Amino acid sequence: MRIDIQIEFEDAVFGIEKEIKIDHLETCETCKGSGAEPGSTPVRCSTCGGGGKVKQTTQTILGHFTQIATCPDCNGKGVRIENPCKACKGYGRIEKEKTIELKIPAGVDNGSKMRVSQEGDAGKNGGPPGDLYVVIHVKASDYFKREGVNVFTKLEVSPAQAVLGDEINIKTLDGEKQISVPVGLQSGQTVKIKGAGVPHLGRSSQRGEHIVIVEVKTPTHMSEEEKQLYKKLYEINTGKKAHEKESLIDKVKGAFGG
Ligand SMILES: [Zn+2]
Protein backbone atom coordinates (compact mmCIF):
# COMPACT_ATOMS: atom_id res chain seq x y z
CA MET A 1 0.00 0.00 0.00
CA ARG A 2 1.30 3.44 -0.96
CA ILE A 3 0.26 6.96 -0.10
CA ASP A 4 1.62 10.34 -1.17
CA ILE A 5 2.02 13.28 1.18
CA GLN A 6 3.20 16.86 0.68
CA ILE A 7 5.35 18.70 3.21
CA GLU A 8 6.85 22.18 3.48
CA PHE A 9 10.44 22.88 2.39
CA GLU A 10 11.68 23.57 5.93
CA ASP A 11 9.95 20.44 7.30
CA ALA A 12 11.94 18.29 4.86
CA VAL A 13 15.14 19.95 6.08
CA PHE A 14 14.55 19.57 9.82
CA GLY A 15 12.09 16.66 9.91
CA ILE A 16 8.57 16.73 11.30
CA GLU A 17 6.06 14.56 13.10
CA LYS A 18 2.87 14.40 11.13
CA GLU A 19 -0.48 12.74 11.67
CA ILE A 20 -1.85 11.22 8.51
CA LYS A 21 -5.19 9.55 7.87
CA ILE A 22 -5.25 6.47 5.71
CA ASP A 23 -8.01 4.19 4.52
CA HIS A 24 -6.79 0.65 4.78
CA LEU A 25 -8.19 -2.84 5.09
CA GLU A 26 -8.26 -4.32 8.56
CA THR A 27 -9.03 -7.89 9.55
CA CYS A 28 -12.78 -8.17 10.30
CA GLU A 29 -13.18 -8.44 14.07
CA THR A 30 -16.54 -10.21 13.82
CA CYS A 31 -15.25 -13.26 11.96
CA LYS A 32 -11.53 -12.84 12.75
CA GLY A 33 -10.87 -12.75 9.04
CA SER A 34 -12.44 -16.11 8.15
CA GLY A 35 -15.35 -14.51 6.30
CA ALA A 36 -17.83 -16.93 7.91
CA GLU A 37 -20.62 -15.72 10.22
CA PRO A 38 -19.69 -16.42 13.85
CA GLY A 39 -21.14 -19.76 14.96
CA SER A 40 -21.00 -21.13 11.43
CA THR A 41 -17.98 -22.87 10.06
CA PRO A 42 -16.83 -22.97 6.49
CA VAL A 43 -17.81 -26.25 4.87
CA ARG A 44 -15.60 -28.54 2.90
CA CYS A 45 -15.69 -27.73 -0.80
CA SER A 46 -17.57 -30.45 -2.62
CA THR A 47 -15.94 -29.70 -5.98
CA CYS A 48 -12.41 -30.55 -4.86
CA GLY A 49 -13.25 -32.54 -1.73
CA GLY A 50 -11.27 -30.08 0.40
CA GLY A 51 -7.97 -30.52 -1.43
CA GLY A 52 -8.16 -27.18 -3.23
CA LYS A 53 -7.06 -28.77 -6.52
CA VAL A 54 -8.98 -30.30 -9.37
CA LYS A 55 -7.94 -32.55 -12.21
CA GLN A 56 -8.72 -31.29 -15.67
CA THR A 57 -8.63 -33.76 -18.50
CA THR A 58 -8.18 -32.60 -22.05
CA GLN A 59 -9.03 -34.96 -24.87
CA THR A 60 -6.83 -34.70 -27.95
CA ILE A 61 -6.22 -36.93 -30.95
CA LEU A 62 -3.06 -38.13 -29.25
CA GLY A 63 -4.95 -39.26 -26.19
CA HIS A 64 -5.98 -37.43 -23.07
CA PHE A 65 -3.90 -35.19 -20.84
CA THR A 66 -4.55 -34.59 -17.19
CA GLN A 67 -3.65 -31.30 -15.60
CA ILE A 68 -3.91 -30.27 -11.95
CA ALA A 69 -5.53 -26.86 -11.50
CA THR A 70 -6.65 -24.70 -8.58
CA CYS A 71 -10.27 -25.45 -7.68
CA PRO A 72 -12.43 -22.71 -9.28
CA ASP A 73 -15.16 -22.98 -6.63
CA CYS A 74 -13.03 -22.36 -3.51
CA ASN A 75 -9.97 -20.72 -5.10
CA GLY A 76 -7.79 -23.47 -3.67
CA LYS A 77 -8.84 -22.95 -0.06
CA GLY A 78 -10.62 -26.29 0.15
CA VAL A 79 -13.51 -24.75 2.06
CA ARG A 80 -16.53 -22.71 1.12
CA ILE A 81 -18.45 -20.22 3.17
CA GLU A 82 -22.12 -21.10 3.15
CA ASN A 83 -23.05 -18.42 5.67
CA PRO A 84 -20.94 -15.28 5.02
CA CYS A 85 -20.12 -12.87 7.85
CA LYS A 86 -22.58 -9.96 7.78
CA ALA A 87 -20.02 -7.40 8.96
CA CYS A 88 -17.58 -7.92 6.08
CA LYS A 89 -19.89 -9.68 3.58
CA GLY A 90 -17.57 -12.66 3.62
CA TYR A 91 -14.42 -10.78 2.55
CA GLY A 92 -12.76 -11.17 5.96
CA ARG A 93 -11.45 -7.59 5.78
CA ILE A 94 -13.09 -4.20 6.34
CA GLU A 95 -11.98 -0.78 5.09
CA LYS A 96 -11.24 1.51 8.01
CA GLU A 97 -9.83 5.00 8.40
CA LYS A 98 -6.79 5.07 10.62
CA THR A 99 -4.59 7.87 11.94
CA ILE A 100 -0.88 7.17 11.85
CA GLU A 101 1.82 9.16 13.60
CA LEU A 102 4.52 9.62 11.00
CA LYS A 103 8.06 10.64 12.02
CA ILE A 104 9.63 12.22 8.95
CA PRO A 105 13.41 12.38 9.49
CA ALA A 106 15.52 15.48 8.84
CA GLY A 107 17.04 15.59 5.37
CA VAL A 108 14.31 13.88 3.31
CA ASP A 109 14.08 15.12 -0.24
CA ASN A 110 11.41 15.36 -2.90
CA GLY A 111 10.51 11.79 -3.92
CA SER A 112 11.91 10.16 -0.75
CA LYS A 113 10.10 6.96 0.23
CA MET A 114 9.44 5.87 3.80
CA ARG A 115 8.43 2.37 4.81
CA VAL A 116 6.08 2.11 7.77
CA SER A 117 6.03 -1.56 8.71
CA GLN A 118 2.71 -3.34 9.32
CA GLU A 119 0.53 -0.31 8.65
CA GLY A 120 -0.64 -1.42 5.21
CA ASP A 121 -3.68 -3.55 4.42
CA ALA A 122 -4.41 -6.60 6.57
CA GLY A 123 -3.50 -9.92 5.00
CA LYS A 124 -6.19 -12.22 3.61
CA ASN A 125 -7.84 -14.73 5.97
CA GLY A 126 -6.63 -12.87 9.07
CA GLY A 127 -3.02 -12.77 7.87
CA PRO A 128 -0.47 -10.19 9.07
CA PRO A 129 -0.71 -6.66 7.65
CA GLY A 130 1.58 -5.50 4.87
CA ASP A 131 3.81 -2.42 4.94
CA LEU A 132 2.77 1.11 4.13
CA TYR A 133 4.95 3.12 1.77
CA VAL A 134 4.84 6.88 2.11
CA VAL A 135 6.13 8.91 -0.83
CA ILE A 136 7.16 12.40 0.21
CA HIS A 137 6.64 15.43 -2.00
CA VAL A 138 8.46 18.55 -0.86
CA LYS A 139 7.05 21.98 -1.72
CA ALA A 140 9.55 24.24 -3.46
CA SER A 141 10.78 27.31 -1.62
CA ASP A 142 10.67 30.77 -3.22
CA TYR A 143 13.97 31.63 -1.57
CA PHE A 144 16.04 28.45 -1.21
CA LYS A 145 17.07 26.19 -4.06
CA ARG A 146 18.15 22.78 -2.85
CA GLU A 147 20.64 20.39 -4.40
CA GLY A 148 21.15 17.35 -2.19
CA VAL A 149 22.42 18.65 1.16
CA ASN A 150 23.34 22.11 -0.13
CA VAL A 151 21.05 25.12 -0.43
CA PHE A 152 21.58 28.09 -2.72
CA THR A 153 20.26 31.62 -2.36
CA LYS A 154 20.82 34.83 -4.30
CA LEU A 155 21.94 38.14 -2.89
CA GLU A 156 22.14 41.45 -4.72
CA VAL A 157 24.71 44.05 -3.70
CA SER A 158 25.44 47.52 -5.02
CA PRO A 159 28.67 48.26 -6.97
CA ALA A 160 29.97 50.13 -3.91
CA GLN A 161 29.39 47.10 -1.65
CA ALA A 162 31.16 44.88 -4.19
CA VAL A 163 34.14 47.22 -4.40
CA LEU A 164 34.56 47.90 -0.69
CA GLY A 165 33.21 44.62 0.77
CA ASP A 166 30.47 44.48 3.41
CA GLU A 167 28.88 42.57 6.28
CA ILE A 168 25.30 41.68 5.37
CA ASN A 169 22.54 39.88 7.30
CA ILE A 170 20.80 37.22 5.25
CA LYS A 171 18.04 34.70 5.90
CA THR A 172 19.36 31.14 6.43
CA LEU A 173 17.68 27.89 7.44
CA ASP A 174 18.67 28.73 11.03
CA GLY A 175 17.39 32.32 10.95
CA GLU A 176 19.36 35.48 10.23
CA LYS A 177 23.12 35.15 9.85
CA GLN A 178 25.81 37.63 8.92
CA ILE A 179 27.99 36.96 5.90
CA SER A 180 31.10 38.79 4.72
CA VAL A 181 31.11 40.07 1.16
CA PRO A 182 34.82 40.23 0.31
CA VAL A 183 36.54 43.37 -0.96
CA GLY A 184 36.54 43.40 -4.77
CA LEU A 185 33.75 40.87 -5.20
CA GLN A 186 32.92 39.96 -8.80
CA SER A 187 29.29 39.50 -9.82
CA GLY A 188 28.30 35.83 -9.55
CA GLN A 189 30.94 35.02 -6.93
CA THR A 190 29.76 32.78 -4.07
CA VAL A 191 30.02 33.08 -0.32
CA LYS A 192 29.66 29.79 1.56
CA ILE A 193 28.30 29.20 5.05
CA LYS A 194 29.51 25.79 6.24
CA GLY A 195 27.05 23.67 8.21
CA ALA A 196 24.04 25.81 7.32
CA GLY A 197 22.72 23.45 4.65
CA VAL A 198 20.46 20.39 4.87
CA PRO A 199 21.25 17.59 7.36
CA HIS A 200 22.43 14.29 5.89
CA LEU A 201 19.58 11.77 6.07
CA GLY A 202 20.29 9.49 9.05
CA ARG A 203 23.28 11.61 10.17
CA SER A 204 21.53 14.81 11.10
CA SER A 205 24.54 16.26 12.96
CA GLN A 206 26.30 16.64 9.61
CA ARG A 207 24.95 19.31 7.34
CA GLY A 208 25.69 20.63 3.88
CA GLU A 209 26.50 24.22 2.96
CA HIS A 210 24.47 27.33 2.34
CA ILE A 211 25.91 28.85 -0.82
CA VAL A 212 25.12 32.51 -1.42
CA ILE A 213 25.42 33.64 -5.03
CA VAL A 214 26.22 37.33 -4.87
CA GLU A 215 25.23 39.45 -7.83
CA VAL A 216 26.22 43.05 -8.38
CA LYS A 217 23.17 45.09 -9.29
CA THR A 218 23.63 48.16 -11.41
CA PRO A 219 21.49 50.94 -9.94
CA THR A 220 18.81 52.43 -12.19
CA HIS A 221 17.33 54.97 -9.80
CA MET A 222 19.76 57.30 -8.10
CA SER A 223 19.75 60.47 -6.09
CA GLU A 224 21.38 63.59 -7.57
CA GLU A 225 24.34 63.07 -5.23
CA GLU A 226 24.87 59.48 -6.39
CA LYS A 227 24.59 60.61 -10.03
CA GLN A 228 27.31 63.20 -9.52
CA LEU A 229 29.59 60.62 -7.86
CA TYR A 230 29.10 58.15 -10.75
CA LYS A 231 29.87 60.92 -13.24
CA LYS A 232 33.06 61.65 -11.38
CA LEU A 233 33.97 57.94 -11.37
CA TYR A 234 33.22 57.80 -15.09
CA GLU A 235 35.56 60.69 -15.78
CA ILE A 236 38.35 59.11 -13.69
CA ASN A 237 37.84 55.67 -15.34
CA THR A 238 37.61 56.85 -18.98
CA GLY A 239 39.40 60.21 -19.03
CA LYS A 240 36.37 61.61 -20.90
CA LYS A 241 33.78 64.18 -19.91
CA ALA A 242 30.64 62.57 -18.49
CA HIS A 243 27.63 62.99 -20.77
CA GLU A 244 24.02 63.41 -19.75
CA LYS A 245 22.13 60.42 -21.11
CA GLU A 246 18.56 59.92 -20.12
CA SER A 247 17.46 56.47 -18.98
CA LEU A 248 14.54 54.94 -20.86
CA ILE A 249 12.24 55.49 -17.89
CA ASP A 250 13.17 59.20 -17.70
CA LYS A 251 12.55 59.54 -21.47
CA VAL A 252 9.06 58.05 -21.16
CA LYS A 253 8.29 60.27 -18.16
CA GLY A 254 9.52 63.29 -20.12
CA ALA A 255 7.34 62.45 -23.12
CA PHE A 256 4.24 62.43 -20.93
CA GLY A 257 5.26 65.55 -19.08
CA GLY A 258 5.74 63.69 -15.81
ZN1 LIG B 1 -16.30 -10.72 8.90
Ligand SMILES: [Zn+2]
Ligand atom coordinates in the same frame (compact mmCIF):
# COMPACT_ATOMS: atom_id res chain seq x y z
ZN1 LIG C 1 -12.76 -26.52 -3.97
